[in-house]
Amino acid sequence: MSAYSDASEMIRIATAGSVDDGKSTLIGRLLYDTKSIFEDQMEAVERTSVQMGAEHTNLALLTDGLRAEREQGITIDVAYRYFATPKRKFIIADTPGHIQYTRNMVTGASTADLAIVLIDARKGVLEQSRRHAFLSSLLRIPHLVLAVNKMDLVDYDEAVFEEIKSEFRDFARKLDVADLTFIPVSALHGDNVVNRSQNMEWYGGSSLLHHLEQVHVASDRNLIDARFAVQYVIRPHATEHHDFRGYAGRISGGVFKPGDEVVVLPSGFTSKISSIQTADGPLDEAYPPMSVSITLDDEIDISRGDMLCRPHNQPRVTQDIDAMVCWLSEASSLRPGAKLAIKHTTRWARAMVKDLHYRLDVNTLHREEGATSLGLNEIGRVTLRTTLPLFVDEYRRNRETGSFILVDEATNSTVAAGMVLSP
């Protein structure tokens, strides 16, 4: 077996920063120093740099994908980068930092294990840095790294770093951040990106890459509340499997084992798991994020959109949902009374906006009561009424059974991302 077939864990990272904080340079540096950039990509970047009249090869071009972006020099949307070290595989969702930011970050960071927020050491904690940190905490990204960049431009001064750290800590207290780490870096020169910097002997922590390799993410999954949304019912036509009836889906929480008693929602029937199947044979347990198919001892009528869980640990079955929603559409806005399609786990229903309680100012965290609508990139607390019961957990307990999207029924576009709150 070759080295690369050896098991290694995958981790999803989202990056955030204001324009010119050095995000592209940092990502370019990570890719470059881990030898994830190929010669032809590098040559293309060099060619384009020359065409654009740049003095130096612009590493940022490595991450600017589309023609419009290259021409306008801005990053339009979320782009994904991949790199690996012998320890881990990394997926970076690179989200641009201009006004569309909220929409892009929600798109890129909803499944992230870790967020890197960049700060320019000369500028300190800006309104935008607060917004980025707030969004990370709203999306419940378990690990947050504050990378204080351009340390070379402040003489690698410890005092500057410490001041930013304490200012940011004060703000972060208002948020719910489980794991917060500060790293002083120079993306341009590589200090503390892959290797520990000689220029900052006062810094006792890890380099950024070392931190990304070590941070413990497996325990972030919910292994307590068993949740399995049925995606598809497998009923083979071939005679040899004639009696096979497998409920296919991906485990959203908890651990399922053959012999476990389960309850089926919404019907409320109970049965026992007779086997957990994969194409490679049966398993003796299944946990997130495995895709499996489950067979039960009893023949019950189960279809897509149903959920299996344990009789003594069930999600809330409800048509009334309190949630934070982030509006993602520029063509329309959220208003009380609006009717939309909703997708939650594998269930579609229709939803009416009963109430908009407040709009949240993402910079100050101030609640604007009395708001009458949510526009693009705005976040607010709403109550929805759905046509069918949904099986929900609080988003803070489970990012899969606690999240939903709203879809405009006329245009079919996804207009909002929602996170379930306790009622």
Next chain:
Amino acid sequence: MTKLVGIWYRSAHMSDTPVTGAERATSNYGLDHLRTLESESIHIIREVAAEFERPCLLFSGGKDSVVMLHLAVKAFAPGRPPFPVMHVDTGHNFSEVIEFRDECVERLGVRLVVASVQDDIDAGRVSEQTGPRASRNQLQTTTLLRGIEEQRYDAVFGGARRDEEKARAKERVYSFRDEFGQWDPKNQRPEVWSLYNGRHQQGEHIRVFPLSNWTELDIWSYIEVEDIVLPTIYFAHQREVFQRDGMWLAVTPAVTIMDGEVPEIRTVRYRTVGDASCTGAVDSDAATVDEVIAEVAASRVTERGATRADDRASEAAMEDRKRVGYF
């Protein structure tokens, strides 16, 4: 339990012996990256099968589409994938690949639909390029879109990966196409969590990319652990080739050799499988999956950069083709 346990669980002690309860506890219920990717892809494929009326899977016989089909088969085991596969046939294929294609669909019991570029040429819907550098690569888009329209497919699985190319790095897993098959990169639907939105009007369709998060190395590593069979041209073999634009092109009826181009026999392999007129081979002695993995891990050039003339045309070549409906 069988040997698969050893690769399924991320355990500090990788071995061929079954993982015991205690060992599994130390693994913290982690999945290794290949099983994580596999699970994500299967989830996507099942979503599509559940929510669309007429999905189909694009199958060229290339390694990515082979892996995609393998995942589709796994997703519905012990049943079969509830959709056909479609091959957009330029008529300029490597014969090994066509044989492989036919053997593969036969073995897996899936239905093959062939959309042929030649039919579009004969019907005058496209005109064939002329000259020694003629390629049918550009013409594929017309044939692909016609195939989708004629068969009324509403979801089309493609094997594209985001690590392949810069424009692809920005594309969603569910990529909406209007009634002309066009992709609008500036107006993509936000894609959050794993809540895919495949809603569309009649005539529109969704391209679905279950391998979005796989890298070339992941694909090869997975081919190794799953023992997936590939067309022989992916492995080192002797072939008559000549140099053009820094690539080794095969001597086939699809290409015209120009002055100064001298065919020779070399030991080569292919990193991608495309139209024979524009897909180059690389010098290689890698004859097994293991050796290919070692070569890919050490490679300093992307697979498309190394071997695809179609992507070299300009910085934005892929983006431009994608906008009008290309794979």
